[in-house]
Amino acid sequence: MLPVVTAIEMSKADKAAIEELRIGESRLMELAGSEAADIILKALEKNDNPEGCSFLVVCGKGNNGGDGFVVARHLLNRGATVDVVLLCPPETLKPVNREGYLILEAYRHHNEPLRIFHGIEEAIDSITETGYSALIDGILGTGLRITQAGEALPEPIASAITLLNTLRHNSDALIAALDVPSGLDATTGLSASPAVIADLTVTMAFLKTGFFFNEGPLHCGDLHTAEISIPRFIAEPVSTLLTDGEFAAEQFIMRNPAAAKHQNGKVLIIAGSISSTSSMIGAAMLAVKAALKTGAGYVCVSLPLTHAAAMHAFAPGAVVIGRDLDVIAEKARWADAVLIGCGLGRDSASVSFIADLLQRKEIAANKLVIDADALYALALPDLSSLSFGFSDAILTPHYGEMSRLSGFSVESIACDPLDTARTYAEKHRVNLLLKGYPTVIAAPSDPVLLNTTGTDALGTAGSGDILSGMIAALAAKGATTFNAGAAAAWFHGRAGDLAGTISSIVSAEDILEAIPSAIQEIFHIEE
């Protein structure tokens, strides 16, 4: 799984590479610039023959601008024409960046196809007359900190960013951002005003957390990572990792050909309810079917027995038990994992039923997936300490449920879901899967995982019940609830992707049907 770092973690890794490994700063910058030039040319499909291509490189006063000078030089070396705009007086550049600038000045004495402009005003007429293949943004990188979305950037930075976005809009040129699109906070993904909207971002060494949150995904375009000789071990311990197919596959434990059904993961699902005015049996049905489709060998479901026939019609393989607490506890002892919550109801009788169950040792000591109405119960002040009694549990809130659990507003959770999930998991000593784009999976200690599969296809009634059923199945088959949560999030997202070509019309039934394809593709099994 790839590391995802904050600006502070990146700067620590840079510092460690320079001080511990003694890799010179100008060597890092050289690699950053040469790799970025290569990646940009490949993205333009001009890798073999960049001659005839023109590039505009806008450089700020920090090291991001220093990367820009190196990119400009490597593009020239490959035969391209380059215009460089420097946004600060050259004498104010730090030595490592001045070195890159002075090499470019020296190139000018050799009749290279290079123009260097000092400030936008000096450049504007020439720039508007030139047709560029790509506009390269070396204005701001990980050094930018913003405290709130829409914070105004000072001149000349603001005009330079606006110029890049306008040129992009009025021409065929792509914007390639170096390390981070300028104006985007690399840690939080909050964007300043203005901020570059890139077609591609070539980020140095490691992905940055800000690419995945808030406005980050809108600004980055295609993400590429440049290997700049900062080894992964220097960034350890990594606090955040990106889930991938290989990780998901490792958590999916295949059936032993000789095993019987009760050896292939036994799941108990306590879900669904009916009242005089409504029925939420569908939530139980979706969770049961999802667990079966994710490979659970045996699924038992506790629901009002009046609805046993409906459940049998939908999922004939499932065993139905009623609501007797002792019968449920006995089944929990038998099960390899227990899911509680989907559609159980929020009235006082349902809350006390959930509270009784969560205090039963057969349940609290088992692998436990807690969703929906069980999260509602757990958010009540009298019950919030119950999570300390769980052995291996995962809570699966969406932002609204997280708001009830944590007391924070939905807006503040949306602003920093990574920190919200990490802090809650640490404080309550429980695993937490915070549903969103991306989904964050946190344990009481690092690393936190991010899952980026899935689209708005998953934003449909019943989608969460399916995810919970999938987590319970993977946990029952042998994964820890943390790993099961992260892997299920991966498969669930892929199922959403595969469920229909138009994400806006994907339903819970479509996601269910796509689960086998999502699992098969990980193992490269053709349908």
Ligand SMILES: NC(=O)C1=CN([C@@H]2O[C@H](COP(=O)(O)OP(=O)(O)OC[C@H]3O[C@@H](n4cnc5c(N)ncnc54)[C@H](O)[C@@H]3O)[C@@H](O)[C@H]2O)[C@H](O)CC1
């Ligand atoms: N060894 C290394 O550090 C390497 C870094 N690489 C590249 O360098 C940048 C990070 O460089 P840094 O000099 O730290 O910062 P920036 O170039 O991003 O410049 C930031 C600039 O902006 C100012 N600033 C901060 N906040 C604000 C604000 N709210 N409003 C206005 N201005 C602000 C700040 O003072 C700085 O002057 C990294 O992204 C890489 O591109 C190399 O890649 C390799 C080695």
Ligand SMILES: [K+]
């Ligand atoms: K940049």
